[in-house]
Each structure stands twice: as C-alpha cells, then as structure tokens.
Amino acid sequence: MTALSIREVGPRDGLQNEDPVPADAKVRLLDALSGTGVGRIEAVSFVHPKAIPQMADAGEVWARAKKNPLVRYSALVPNTKGAQRAVAAGFTEIEVVVSASDTHNRRNVNRSTDESLDDIAGLIDLLHGAGASAEVIIATSFGCPFEGDVDPRRVAGIVDRLVADGADRVAFGDTTGMGTPRRVEDVVGPVRDRHPDLPLLLHFHNTRGTALANILTALRLGVTEFDASIGGLGGCPYAPGATGNVATEEVVHMLEDMGYDTGIDLKALLEAGRLAQEIVGRELPSGVLKAGPRIPL
Amino acid sequence: MTALSIREVGPRDGLQNEDPVPADAKVRLLDALSGTGVGRIEAVSFVHPKAIPQMADAGEVWARAKKNPLVRYSALVPNTKGAQRAVAAGFTEIEVVVSASDTHNRRNVNRSTDESLDDIAGLIDLLHGAGASAEVIIATSFGCPFEGDVDPRRVAGIVDRLVADGADRVAFGDTTGMGTPRRVEDVVGPVRDRHPDLPLLLHFHNTRGTALANILTALRLGVTEFDASIGGLGGCPYAPGATGNVATEEVVHMLEDMGYDTGIDLKALLEAGRLAQEIVGRELPSGVLKAGPRIPL
Numbered sequence: 001m002t003a004l005s006i007r008e009v010g011p012r013d014g015l016q017n018e019d020p021v022p023a024d025a026k027v028r029l030l031d032a033l034s035g036t037g038v039g040r041i042e043a044v045s046f047v048h049p050k051a052i053p054q055m056a057d058a059g060e061v062w063a064r065a066k067k068n069p070l071v072r073y074s075a076l077v078p079n080t081k082g083a084q085r086a087v088a089a090g091f092t093e094i095e096v097v098v099s100a101s102d103t104h105n106r107r108n109v110n111r112s113t114d115e116s117l118d119d120i121a122g123l124i125d126l127l128h129g130a131g132a133s134a135e136v137i138i139a140t141s142f143g144c145p146f147e148g149d150v151d152p153r154r155v156a157g158i159v160d161r162l163v164a165d166g167a168d169r170v171a172f173g174d175t176t177g178m179g180t181p182r183r184v185e186d187v188v189g190p191v192r193d194r195h196p197d198l199p200l201l202l203h204f205h206n207t208r209g210t211a212l213a214n215i216l217t218a219l220r221l222g223v224t225e226f227d228a229s230i231g232g233l234g235g236c237p238y239a240p241g242a243t244g245n246v247a248t249e250e251v252v253h254m255l256e257d258m259g260y261d262t263g264i265d266l267k268a269l270l271e272a273g274r275l276a277q278e279i280v281g282r283e284l285p286s287g288v289l290k291a292g293p294r295i296p297l
Numbered sequence: 298m299t300a301l302s303i304r305e306v307g308p309r310d311g312l313q314n315e316d317p318v319p320a321d322a323k324v325r326l327l328d329a330l331s332g333t334g335v336g337r338i339e340a341v342s343f344v345h346p347k348a349i350p351q352m353a354d355a356g357e358v359w360a361r362a363k364k365n366p367l368v369r370y371s372a373l374v375p376n377t378k379g380a381q382r383a384v385a386a387g388f389t390e391i392e393v394v395v396s397a398s399d400t401h402n403r404r405n406v407n408r409s410t411d412e413s414l415d416d417i418a419g420l421i422d423l424l425h426g427a428g429a430s431a432e433v434i435i436a437t438s439f440g441c442p443f444e445g446d447v448d449p450r451r452v453a454g455i456v457d458r459l460v461a462d463g464a465d466r467v468a469f470g471d472t473t474g475m476g477t478p479r480r481v482e483d484v485v486g487p488v489r490d491r492h493p494d495l496p497l498l499l500h501f502h503n504t505r506g507t508a509l510a511n512i513l514t515a516l517r518l519g520v521t522e523f524d525a526s527i528g529g530l531g532g533c534p535y536a537p538g539a540t541g542n543v544a545t546e547e548v549v550h551m552l553e554d555m556g557y558d559t560g561i562d563l564k565a566l567l568e569a570g571r572l573a574q575e576i577v578g579r580e581l582p583s584g585v586l587k588a589g590p591r592i593p594l
Contacts, residue, residue, distance in 0.1 A: 211506070241587055257477040291535075294477070
C-alpha cells in the first residue's frame with residue numbers, strides 16, 4: 001500500500017472562508033480532527049484581524065488546542081509580522097502564498113508576482129533562521145479567474161526561483177477550481193521531472209467537479225501529498241454557493257478504496273464532518289458526509 | 298481528437314427521480330437538449346403510470362418533442378408491454394434494466410437476476426423482430442446498497458449471457474454512486490478484454506464525488522460512451538438530498554478541456570441546465586452550472 005499524506009485545511013482555509021465562528025468551536029474542530037489519524041493539519045493563519053476577522057483569535061485557538069504529537073501542524077502567514085507571531089506561537093511549519101497570476105497577486109497584495117517572490121525570499125531566510133520550514137503555496141497554478149489560463153512554464157519558473165531561494169516545500173493551489181486532469185499533467189509533470197525530490201503538495205477545489213479526477217491524475221504522476229478540507233468547508237469566494245475545497249471525506253473514501261493508505265479513520269473523519277456542519281450551521285458539500293460511505297462502516 | 302458519445306439522460310432518468318413536472322416542461326427540456334449537439338438522448342420510459350407517475354405522459358411528450366435527425370433517441374421499458382408501446386411510438390433504440398445484485402433486483406421487480414435475464418432474452422427477440430435494438434443496463438454493477446460489493450465476475454457473467462442472448466449494447470449502472478476508479482478497473486477491464494467489440498456505456502452517479510474520476514479511469518480502459526444528466530437532474534433515491542446522476546455540464550467541461558470531442562456546445566448545454574433548474578424549481582448539483590466554466594464562454 002502506497003502511503004499518502006493528506007493535510008486537513010478545514011480549520012484554517014475552510015473556516016477563513018466561512019462566516020466567523022467562536023474560538024471554542026475552532027478548538028473543538030481542531031481536536032476532533034487531530035484524533036482522526038490525519039498526519040497534517042493547517043491549523044490557523046496569523047493575519048491582520050481587520051483583513052481577516054475569521055482568524056483574529058488564532059493565538060488563543062492554537063494555545064487551547066490539543067497538540068497531538070503524531071500530527072504535523074502548520075500555520076499560514078502573509079508577511080514578516082505574521083511569520084514572527086507564528087514562530088512565537090510554536091509553529092515550525094509555515095506557509096506563505098504567492099499567485100502565479102500577476103493580476104490575482106496584485107488584487108490580493110497589491111504587488112506583482114515577482115515583487116512577492118522577493119518578499120518571500122526574505123521570509124524564507126527569516127523562517128530558517130528561526131528554525132522553521134517554509135512552504136510556498138502558488139495560488140492560481142491551474143488558472144486565474146481574471147487572466148484565464150496560466151502558462152505552465154510560468155508556474156515552473158516560479159518553482160525554480162523558490163527552490164533557488166530555499167523553499168522547503170511547494171504547493172500548487174487550484175484557487176478557484178479551474179484544474180482539470182489536462183492542467184494537472186501540464187503543470188505538475190514538468191515540475192516533477194525537474195525537481196523530483198522537491199516535496200510537492202496539491203490543493204484542489206471541487207468547484208467544477210474535477211477534484212478527485214485531478215487527484216487521480218496527480219497520483220499517476222507520483223504526487224503523494226494533498227490538501228483537503230473537512231466536509232468541503234470553505235466556499236468559493238468567486239462564485240457564491242459554489243463548492244470550494246475538496247472534502248477530506250471524499251478524498252479518503254476514494255483513495256482508501258483504491259488501496260492507498262491515508263492513515264485516516266473514515267468513521268472519526270465523518271464525526272468531525274458532522275461537527276464542522278454543526279459549527280457553520282449549514283449543510284456542507286461533502287458527498288460522503290451526505291450519503292455515507294459506499295459500504296456502511 | 299477522440300470522439301466521445303455522451304447520452305443525455307435528464308429527460309428520462311433525471312425527471313423520473315424528481316417530483317412530477319408537466320408534459321410541456323418535458324417537451325421544452327427535450328427540445329433544448331436536442332439543440333446542444335448531444336448525439337444521444339434517453340427521452341422517456343414506457344412504464345406503468347401507477348408505478349412511475351413522472352412518466353405517465355411519455356407518449357404525449359414524445360409525440361410533441363422535436364425529432365432532431367442528428368440525435369439518437371432511446372426509451373427505457375420494463376417489460377413486453379412497455380417495449381410494444383415504445384416501438385409503436387417509433388423508438389428503435391430500447392433499453393431494459395436488470396440488477397447485478399439479486400437483492401436489488403428482487404426489491405425492484407420481485408424476481409431474481411436470473412429470472413429477469415430469462416425475461417430479457419425474450420424481450421431482445423421481440424425488439425429485434427420489431428426492428429429495434431436492445432440495450433441492457435446492468436444496475437448496481439459497482440456495488441449494491443443492500444449487498445455491498447458486487448463480485449465483478451458476477452457482472453462479467455451477466456454480460457456473457459446478454460451477449461449470447463443477442464443484446465446490442467450493454468451499460469453498467471452505478472445506481473447508488475458506489476463506483477470508484479478501482480471498481481471501474483475491476484468491472485470494466487475484464488469485460489472489455491473479453492468482448493472488445495461490444496458497445497459499452499457507463500452510467501455514473503456522483504453521490505460520493507467520484508464520477509469524473511471514474512470516467513477518467515474508463516477512458517483509459519478504452520470506453521467512449523457515457524451517460525450524463527443535465528444539471529445533475531435526478532436525486533439519489535437512497536439518500537435524500539444527495540447527488541445522483543453526474544451532471545452533463547461537468548462531463549463535457551472536463552472532457553473537452555482534455556481534448557476529447559463530445560460534439561456538445563457547452564453554452565447551449567448551460568442554457569438547458571438553467572431550464573432544467575427552472576423546471577424542477579430547485580438548484581441542481583452541477584458545479585459548472587453554479588460557478589460557470591473555468592474560462593467564461
């Protein structure tokens with residue numbers, strides 16, 4: 001059985017794109033998830049509370065959450081200040097984001113992709129100096145809602161620069177669900193060939209139904225690390241009512257049936273999914289949560 | 298570009314699993330769909346109106362619908378009487394169903410799979426005598442909600458018998474969305490090897506998110522014919538609120554991006570999807586309908 005590494009991003013990426021919920025609920029969700037057998041959790045982000053009120057209590061949430069020694073926790077940060085807060089809170093795995101598309105990057109942080117990469121080079125040094133690792137998430141890797149298709153060579157060039165600047169891991173974000181098996185092949189294939197030892201993580205949205213087909217394609221290309229969000233928590237900011245993150249239950253359900261080992265207990269995961277629904281007070285898009293697994297547990 | 302044959306099943310399989318709608322609405326939907334470029338449409342079923350009130354007006358609907366000479370239309374029938382009605386209405390492509398799982402078959406028609414196969418052998422002769430072709434849909438091919446996994450050898454044995462009995466086409470139905478890429482390989486692979494020239498059609502439900510991953514797997518096995526339902530019309534009878542048929546928009550959107558030729562105009566298809574939503578008065582599960590295509594048309 002091939003072991004896969006699933007990172008649960010519901011507590012951060014999921015809840016950051018939902019209406020704000022109390023710190024208590026976030027702690028309960030983190031604790032439920034860290035008991036499912038999942039190996040990695042994106043726990044919180046350290047961002048300005050005015051920009052992202054959903055994460056204003058990140059420090060409190062993290063301080064109160066159980067720390068499962070078998071789980072690798074990570075935090076997302078937008079800048080030096082966030083990185084310092086994350087390191088001070090005890091995180092040793094830090095994520096930063098840059099968009100492959102210039103337009104998307106400018107809309108997010110009012111600078112070009114290249115300018116952000118300059119900032120990130122400094123952040124990587126700062127994190128390494130503090131004993132933390134640096135993962136860079138390349139948003140809009142499979143397409144940009146403003147520019148349309150993103151040239152895979154542009155994505156590959158960004159990866160080259162990040163590797164040169166010392167990034168420990170790279171993630172490709174399918175920010176608005178524009179990924180398809182063809183795009184996965186075009187973007188992931190050349191990067192895997194060029195940097196076979198670079199830890200590569202894929203983050204798919206299921207906005208147009210393709211997430212599991214994309215994961216299947218990536219598995220064939222040798223990728224073994226995937227993001228997923230409990231219940232499919234976190235909507236799509238560009239299309240109200242549409243699905244965002246692929247649901248962890250759907251990923252685990254399909255991959256375990258195919259003989260992959262995610263280490264995750266689906267029953268515990270479904271309990272966490274029901275908790276996530278209760279916390280946000282709406283039905284989440286996860287099909288496995290709605291219909292149950294193909295064979296009842 | 299590899300040409301694929303998509304059969305649109307929304308007017309029959311979709312609407313049969315929704316609350317009844319007027320004949321007028323059904324005719325409008327059929328006419329909208331036959332103008333999308335789709336090559337095949339499952340139009341109606343000729344079933345007892347007490348058993349399935351949604352299809353009580355099948356004759357009227359079919360008589361009033363435009364007949365696009367570029368579209369192959371089919372009708373589903375449960376028995377001799379239905380077959381006679383379908384042939385009398387002018388259909389030359391007829392579908393009948395049998396379940397791979399004995400329990401599912403008994404619950405549906407109160408006889409064993411073998412008993413149904415005996416009936417179907419007679420139906421095939423009757424249809425051939427009337428100048429019509431006979432497709433047999435094997436329901437629960439990828440799993441049964443009552444029995445769980447269905448042995449692929451059992452499915453293969455049913456196909457052998459159907460071929461011997463003269464079936465013109467065979468379809469594998471993922472009746473309750475239990476299909477996964479592994480199940481597709483296990484069920485489809487051996488049948489393709491044994492009957493390479495048998496027209497084989499796959500019918501997936503997206504109940505647990507796997508439909509497009511399953512289609513991707515089947516494409517790799519050489520399958521080129523797939524069912525899909527406009528908007529994802531037709532719920533899942535075993536899990537209220539859950540998704541049933543895979544949405545035609547999602548299938549076309551992904552496959553065309555991968556370079557396959559479905560012959561379908563996505564813009565016209567999305568208009569038909571909006572009509573389908575209007576007709577049933579609820580939001581349908583199609584992600585492409587909700588969020589729009591990855592690149593605006």
